[in-house]
Amino acid sequence: MSVTEAIGLPTAQAQSFSAARTMAGIQRRQLALDALAGVRSVTQLAHDNEVSRKFVYQQAAKGAAALDQCFAQSSAEQEVLFTLPVTRQWLEAFMLELMLNGHSPMRGVQQIIEDLFPATVSLGTIHNVVYAAAKRAQVLHAEEDLSAIRVGAHDEIFQAGQPVLVGADADSTYCYLLALAQGRGETEWGAQLLDLGAKGLHPDYTVADFGRGLRAGQAAAWPGIPCHGDVFHVERAVSQVVVYLEHRALRSMAAVETLSAQMQRAKKHHQGRRLSAALAAAREEEGAALDVADDVACLARWLAQDVLAIAGPDLPTRRELFDWIVRELRLREAHAPHRLGPLCRLLENNRGNCLAP
Numbered sequence: 001m002s003v004t005e006a007i008g009l010p011t012a013q014a015q016s017f018s019a020a021r022t023m024a025g026i027q028r029r030q031l032a033l034d035a036l037a038g039v040r041s042v043t044q045l046a047h048d049n050e051v052s053r054k055f056v057y058q059q060a061a062k063g064a065a066a067l068d069q070c071f072a073q074s075s076a077e078q079e080v081l082f083t084l085p086v087t088r089q090w091l092e093a094f095m096l097e098l099m100l101n102g103h104s105p106m107r108g109v110q111q112i113i114e115d116l117f118p119a120t121v122s123l124g125t126i127h128n129v130v131y132a133a134a135k136r137a138q139v140l141h142a143e144e145d146l147s148a149i150r151v152g153a154h155d156e157i158f159q160a161g162q163p164v165l166v167g168a169d170a171d172s173t174y175c176y177l178l179a180l181a182q183g184r185g186e187t188e189w190g191a192q193l194l195d196l197g198a199k200g201l202h203p204d205y206t207v208a209d210f211g212r213g214l215r216a217g218q219a220a221a222w223p224g225i226p227c228h229g230d231v232f233h234v235e236r237a238v239s240q241v242v243v244y245l246e247h248r249a250l251r252s253m254a255a256v257e258t259l260s261a262q263m264q265r266a267k268k269h270h271q272g273r274r275l276s277a278a279l280a281a282a283r284e285e286e287g288a289a290l291d292v293a294d295d296v297a298c299l300a301r302w303l304a305q306d307v308l309a310i311a312g313p314d315l316p317t318r319r320e321l322f323d324w325i326v327r328e329l330r331l332r333e334a335h336a337p338h339r340l341g342p343l344c345r346l347l348e349n350n351r352g353n354c355l356a357p
Contacts, residue, residue, distance in 0.1 A: 019050040031056060032063030086117065092129045095121075099130060106130075146176055147200030153230075154208040154218070156184050165192050170207065189217025197221065209233045210350045229353025231308040237346055238300045241339045245293040248336075252286040292335045299325050308354065318355055322347070 023031075027049075034045055035056055042060075046053045084090070091113070098104040098112060106126045113121050151170035154177075156163050163184040167177030177196060181188040193201075205226045208214050210233065218227050259279045266272045306312055307321050326347050333340040347354075 020052070020055045023049070023051070028059050029063070032059040035060035036063055036067075091117075091119070091121075095126055095129050096133055144176075145200050146196060147202070149174075149176065149201055150204050152176075152201070152203045152206040154189075154206055154214055154227075156211065156214070163188075165189060167192075167196065176201065183213070184211065185213035186216035186220060189214050190221045191217075193218055193221035210346075210353055229350055231354060234347065234350070234354055235304055235308065237343055238303060241336075241343050242293075242297050242300050244339055245289070245296050245336060249286070249289040249293040252282065252289040256282045256286045288335060292332050295332060296329065296340075299328055315355065319351070322351060322355060326351075 031045060031049060031051075034040060035042060040048075042053050042056045046056050049056075095109050095113070098109045099106070104112065106123050109126055110121055110123060113119060149169045149171075153168045153170045155166050157166055158164065159180065163181050165177060165179045165181050165184065165188065166175065168175045177192060179192055181192075202222070203225060205228055206218060207228050207230050208218075209230055215227055218225065256279070259275060259282050263272055263275045263279055266275055302321070303325050307318050307325065312318065313321070326344055329340055329344050329347075333344060
């Protein structure tokens, strides 16, 4: 007696039971998709796959449940990560964070609070919060201790054309000076550095550009503290000249190409001679421009990598290389006097600052 006969299943039902048990997972998935898509009736699908209609309905239900799970919003997205006790103090701190770190204007802060919280704030309230925080910051700023700073970096930036005197700790990048000033001479720098000295700022040395007012102010306020020259401004000045010469060389190449094309068209009308002199002059200018651009670019790389780099030759060798590079630039000054002349004077006048021991 067979198994189907023993459990009392009719022959057709027994075949359906056997086909359903042996159906692979990929076949069950396709059956569910066909049933959900409605391409054929459940009866036809059951007949074609030799299974019962109940089995087809079961696979369709599994497929629908799987699709619902895929497209339903993840429960993890709705999970509450943490709860904040939003007090007035917290809300004021949030306003300051939006303005100081988020760089949001007051109206932006007002809109964000209205969007995220069931609360409204006026522009006057936001102004008062910022003003009160500024008053507290002034007190803290007056009491700060700067004695731990060993290396100071000084420079000048400009706000709406007015100079802003800047000082920062070279190790931590903490900005200990950011003062809007009427000028950037010895008096302005000296006054600021004297105030910083009263807060304990007595660095081992400072690093700055070659501004006369800055250096004179430090010499007056902090006598005996050396001010080393930075290499950034020198390398930037050199790179600007290199870029100018490269662009000029590219323009000369474009001029030669244009004249060559005009020459070819003129030759077809037997008029090539009228452009020959201009083309010859353009090619000569192109060659000179390319040579100068390549030479100055090479000298700039040597200056940055072999003279001004942290690792390299000893100080006497650096000075010798520095002088040689300046001489080579002077030899090419006639090709771009308005660019190479000021650059050579900058290097000559600040040799000691660039290569201080």
